[in-house]
Amino acid sequence: MKSIYFLPLFLLTMTNDAFSQSGKTYILVHGAWHGAWCWDKVIPLVQARGHKAIAVDLPGHGHDTGRTSDISLDDYVNEVVKTVNAQNGQVILVGHSMSGIVISQAAEKLGRKKISALVYLDAFLPRDGESLFALVDATLKNLTPNSRKPMLVENLIVSEDHKTNSVNPAMVAEIFYHDCAEEDKEFALPRISKEPIAPLATPLHLTDDVYGMIPKYYILCTESRDMDKTFLSTHVPCKKVYKLASSHSPFFSMPEKLVDILNEVK
Incomplete structure (x- = not known):
């Protein structure tokens, strides 16, 4: 966390509103089992x-873990849409995992008027028409002999009612944070939560006229x-594909390099 601690004090005390007057607005959306907390190192670097930079807690995550099993993809999307609509002008949406x-x-609902770019x-x-589960299947089928072993799939634990899943606690650090x-x-592991399954199984409805017109970066x-x-980085045309020699969690392991990339996105 040294890079955060040594930022000039005035940069850490300025409000987000002050930053937004001349800069870009990033909406940061965490991945499965995580929360807005995973962006804690990134936000002050973006502000600097x-x-x-605004990190979103999706329903059932972060400070909102009281309700999990009945959450839908619409619940996730509506939370992001609400956050975006509360901002002036366009935003850059950043989604992890x-x-x-x-x-x-969310971009399909909001359109180019509100979304200047999507960062994956x-x-x-x-x-269009794909769910996360469908994307997982396609990714596994497109692994090459040189691909790294996909550790996550074999370490998922599905609840008895099949409404949520979690990651084998003994393997979470190895899967997500091996270079952190x-x-x-110590900060992340106690905060890992269950993940609703319904959003992962829901097909998306995307159009060329809206989603297809928004610049994408991977x-x-x-x-x-x-x-x-690697397969996913080529699945939909992107304006640019960046590579980071990091674990799945560069917001912890190399936040400065991650922010360097985010800063390039228009």
């Missing part, structure tokens, strides 16, 4: 560049151990 499907469906951080990048500092692991984490997403 003169931009605004699972939330690639969330930002895609080692995320699921969908076409011990203090980051950040591929080349050392990610959950699942090699």
